[in-house]
Amino acid sequence: MPVIARVEHFLRRSAAAGAAKAAIVDGETRLGYAELDAAADRLAAGLAARGVKSGDRVVVLMDNIWEAPLSIFAVLRAGAVFCPVNPAASADMLAQIFGDCAPRVVLTQAKYARAATVAAAGLAAPPLIVAARAVTALPPGVAGFETLLKEEAPAKCAPDGAASDLAMIIYTSGSTGRPKGVMIAHAAMIAVSGSIAAYLDNGPDDVVLAVLPLSFTYGLYQLIVAARVGATLVLEKSFAFPHDVLARARAEGVTGLPLVPTMAAMILGLSELKPGALPALRYITNAAAALPPAHVAGLGRLFPGVRIYSMYGLTECARASFLPPGELERRPDSVGKAIPGTETAIVDEAGRPVPAGTVGELVVRGPHLMRGYWGDEEATARALRPAPTPGARQLHTGDLFRADADGFLYFVGRKDDxxxxxxxxxxxxxxxxxxxxxxxxxxxxxxxxxxxxxxxxxxxxxxxxxxxxxxxxxxxxxxxxxxxxxxxxxxxxxxxxxxxxxxxxxxxxxxxxxxxx
CATH class of the missing domain: 3.30.300.30 (ANL, C-terminal domain)
Structure with missing residues (x-):
């Protein structure tokens, strides 16, 4: 088995361990691990043939379709940096992101090709736009995704890389201002995915529902963890029709259900949904925003015996804390303690630890932190500051927390709120x-x-x-x-x-x- 030094090695290892095992389910399309691995080699070769080299940025602008995970692993296998972007981004935001990361290639869908072309129009070196799922002729200058997939993969697709190399630039949502490009190295993604897999006890028998966009951290790590452990990822494009999504989850034997409060509210609003509706389900997670205790209680009644993980995370480190399900009844409004292999602390304005029960800013330490913000040293310096350990840095989250006497964390709010x-x-x-x-x-x-x-x-x-x-x-x-x-x-x-x-x-x-x- 290859040494896991880079994220793309997860796919290679899982393909070797279970070649025929379903890696991705997208509607009627089912890709086994060996099939996904071979396609990633071909697409990586296609990218390399069109000038993509180590360190280049490649935007992945796609819905939750099978071409999206394929693109992510192919970009990494080509030695480049993937930049996942949600197609729902406004035209202004898309132009800002393109202008910021200066992509060499944009991998997208035919229905988003025009938006990508417009967003790239003002760049000094416009990227190659590559579009999947075209039903009519593509616009001039736009290449077909399927054409790149026809490349013959060489024995070695990419130059040797290191765990310290940049793997991803993922942009903050921009809900409070201009989006910032969060730089994540391979080593950080390997560290945090290992931690998540450990506390969720993920393994090859898991079937995880991916209805959250792969272009956001919470959704993306469903893919990364699944590839790491050889699990199956069931892709859904939205939760607009919860009956249909839950029926699909039942049919596929979904064992893991990542959600956000909006989804929880929609599920709890389905009066005809009865306890035990997802018989294979073993865990539910929440990380995008705090899950109200009333929703936690409702989910517990609807899915008896299912472990519910209340978590806290942010783009700059993916995950910071989780609450063991056994603590949920005693501390329904807590987000737990630091994830395995990391540390958290609550500090005052001067950076000093505060006593239990006192509100302060949460800081996070560990190998899963971002490298900084792409092209923004000032913002990086504000967020990443010296840690107590010499030479180390800690992430200042900007979020206010308190801790109880046992060290469990409770989100209070954003500083600005x-x-x-x-x-x-x-x-x-x-x-x-x-x-x-x-x-x-x-x-x-x-x-x-x-x-x-x-x-x-x-x-x-x-x-x-x-x-x-x-x-x-x-x-x-x-x-x-x-x-x-x-x-x-x-x-x-x-x-x-x-x-x-x-x-x-x-x-x-x-x-x-x-x-x-």
Whole structure:
């Protein structure tokens, strides 16, 4: 077996261990590990024949289709750096990303070829656009994905590389500003995927549902971990039709269900879904945003005996913490402790550790940290600072946490989200947790509105599961469960909350959009 020094070695090893085992399921298409491995060799050869060399950036702009994981492994096998980008990105964001990473090639689908061409138009050296799944003739200058796949793979597809080489540049969602390119080395991806596989006890018998975009960290690591352990990944393009997705999960014998709070709310809203609907399911994970305790309890009732992992992660290190399922009943609102092989700490403004129960900024240490932000030394210096160990760096997350006496972590909120009311600091998440526990509330978000007397007051935006729920009932619930200064002064009802493609609510857009009672 090859030594695992680089991420693409996962695929080679799993192909050698179980050649016929299904690696990717995409609708009616099923790719075995040997088939995926051989196709990655051919596509890597096709990229190399078109000038891709070590260190070049290759954008992968695709839905969750089988060509996306193939592209990722082929880019790595060619010695290049893959840049996963969600096709739902706006035209402006796409142009910003292309301008930032200056890709040599863009691997995409025919339906996104025009958007990719427009985004690349202003570059000094426009990339080659390669499009899959064309049903008509491709535009001039756009190459066919299938053409690259016809290349004859040489015995050796790529130059020797090292674990310290850059593997990926993955862009932050841009929900709070301009997206930043997070640089992740092979060694970091190997470290964090090993940690995730260990605490989830992943193995070759697992069948993991991948409905979260592979272009975001949480979705991407479903692929990386599956390839590492030889598991099967079942690709779904969205969760817009949960009945269909869950039926597919049942048919495929899905054992792992990664989700985000939006998905949890949709699942819990399916009145006809009965306990035991996914008989092969053994674990559920959540990492994109905090899962409200009410959702945790609901999932526990719907999937009895299934382990639920509440996790915290961010693009800059993929995962930071997880809560062992055995602790879930005692600490339903905790995200646990540092993942295996890493460390976390909560520090004050001066970088000093704070006592248990005190709110401070979470810092993360370990081999899974990003290398920095592509082309942005200033932002890198703010995020990566000296750690207590000489020569080491730690990631300052910008997120506020507290820890209990046993060291378990509790997310409080983003530094920028904290609201001052009557001189006291209020974390919106605490109020949102209470709102989610109100019968008939599907989703909720709280923000501060300037007030001449109190400094700020709280307003809440709510998505109802029960159309008869009114603002008076919600306010009574809040008054019973919160101090007076934390009770929202206004409840606004929406049909939905604006989100990134990774499932995170975009607070800025909630404030910019209007009421739709």
């Amino acid at each position: 904290i609201i001052k009311i009557r001189g006291e600091k209020v974390a919106p998440k605490r109020v949102e947790t209470v709102l989610h526990a109100c019968a008939g509330v599907r989703e909720a978000l709280v923000f501060g509105v300037p007030d001449p007397v109190l400094g700020h007051v709280l307003h809440a935006v709510v998505v109802r599961a029960d159309p008869d729920l009114d603002d008076r009932a919600i306010l009574r619930h809040c008054a019973r469960n919160l101090p007076d200064l934390m009770v929202p002064r206004k409840i606004e009802f929406r049909q939905a909350l604006p989100k990134t493609a990774s499932g995170k609510v975009v607070r800025r857009l909630v404030l910019e959009t209007g009421t739709d009672r």
